[in-house]
Amino acid sequence: MSDASIPAVELRDVVKRFDDVVAVDHVSLQIAPGEFFALLGPSGSGKTTTLRMIGGFELPTEGEVFIEGEPQGYKPPYQRPVNTVFQNYALFPHMTVAQNIAFGLEMRGVPKDEIRRRVGEMLDLVRLSGYEKRRPHQLSGGEQQRVALARALINQPKVLLLDEPLGALDLKLRKAMQLELKAIQEQVGITFVYVTHDQEEAITMADRIAVMNHGRVLQVGPPPEVYEQPHTLFVADFIGETNFIPVEVLRVGATVEVLTAGGARLQAGWAEPSLNAGASAMAAVRPERMRLYRPNAAPEGRSWNRVEGIVRHVIYHGLDIRYEIHLAGGCSLHVRLPVGHPEAGAFQRGEHVIVVWPSEATRVFRRDS
């Protein structure tokens, strides 16, 4: 039914203004059939408004939303082949679990027998068989979440929209539900568009992530790409943990070279294309790519960056040990050494160390990006 060459959802140059506030600013996206697609961004980034425009709860000021190639125009939510799992679930408090799940089919006049059968199937899918007669307030947060999912999925939408569906759950339950949601999505094969502000959640679950800020899509790609090759300072900062070192650009082109405030020369694997020599910039490195050595013991060569520093804090974190290293130029770096690594617990507070990391793991950004 769904042609793989036609995107399940497409946004073409969509703008949404509320009075003079631009909530969504020229967003274009293509979401493939069966894809688990995450819209990731801080609050106010326009991710929820984008989702609501796909669902028909808001209409674009400019641009067009397509679902399976069909322009949606001014269609109201109930005329679109999508269903939504709302933030805080929005379960009908005066109806039982079964009545909640049956609601969409009932509204479309599906025969009673079929409704009963399909509600049963949905309860199986979300592992809530036996809960038919309960009311939402008698359920735990995780159970309510699953009812909300079943209530939407029973309508067999082309696209399921999820607005921070796990936001109200505690950490442990959230982790469990992440896996469960992903498993259900693979089982039913429906395209999921998933709004979250939790970068870890997006990385764990999504096939592709669109990172949004200030109403714009900054970067779209699979999680490893977005994590390892951020295109802007914002993305590097928002996703995962990153060390930023203020630098001056010495050379761009085939090889990128920068100078730290402490006078160290660093090689970088990538620099933002608009940067020129002499510009002030930020070098970014993930903490897990860095290693610590005693002076003299550090590896040499062009493929390694080296800076000197002093250990300020040693923090045990269970899986790893985190060091905070002060550099000569005034900035500090976080370095993570996994427990079990030969040098993991070897450094003391106040000790002189050399921080070493691969040159290609260094990315240089404009300060304002």
Added chain:
Amino acid sequence: MNDALRRYPALRAWLLLAPSFLWLLLFFIIPLGIIVVYSFLQRDVYGGVIWEWTLDNYRRVFDPLYFKTFLYSLWIAFLTAFFSLLFGYPLAYFIATRPERIRNALVLALMIPFWTNFLVRTYAWLTLLRTNTGLINVWLMQWGIIDKPLPLFGNTFAITLGLVYGWMPDMILPIYAALEQIDHRLLEAAEDLYASGWQVFRRVIWPLSLPGVVAGTMLVFIPSLGAFVTPAILGGGKRLMIGNVITNQFLGAHDWPFGSALSVLMMAVMLLATLVYFRTGGERAGQGGL
């Protein structure tokens, strides 16, 4: 003293409640007791009571003359509650769906008529509705829209209109409070699940507003059943409600025992109606609550 209060928190609670209890005892429980006792006594020709027990007063209550008035009062109270709901619900819904600033202004506007005495407002209706000299009939005849005055006064219409006018805010406020609490996302969810505007109302908004409807209906029904100012003025002396009969027994006929029996019966009906209504309506409304 302070130590004793600290040690016995229950004592402190009783002391704080004492003034309220005293008030209720003096002005509610004792008078109610007097009325119940009087209803079993006999009338003295000079307006007092003879201390001899009898059930005659209750027998007289079921005399068709009085019982019809009683049924008529129930009918008026029902009409009042019905029309207050019919006109009040849309207004409550309108107010509840405005932005917050406007909402508060509208609720305030709803209270403004209360700043004028109820009696004065009822007389104002009199000047509008009166058969020959009432403004509505006078104007309609002047403009040649009607030849004869419309029957706007001294009938069920006038009494019901006066009561609906008087008690409508008591219907609107609880419904407004219930509607205002409904999470807007529930309506979006229903819309997302293919419900039409009417279905969203019938399946989501109405059931969730039922607690307000139940409370509002009782708040209008009970005072309407016992009304006497409105029927006295707008009934034009032609249509009486049970409230007027009771007033008359105490002030005109000096038959306190019979007036007391009528009052006791009216209170019993109200109590029964309240219990039945809250049991059935409350159950349905309670589906949304705890």
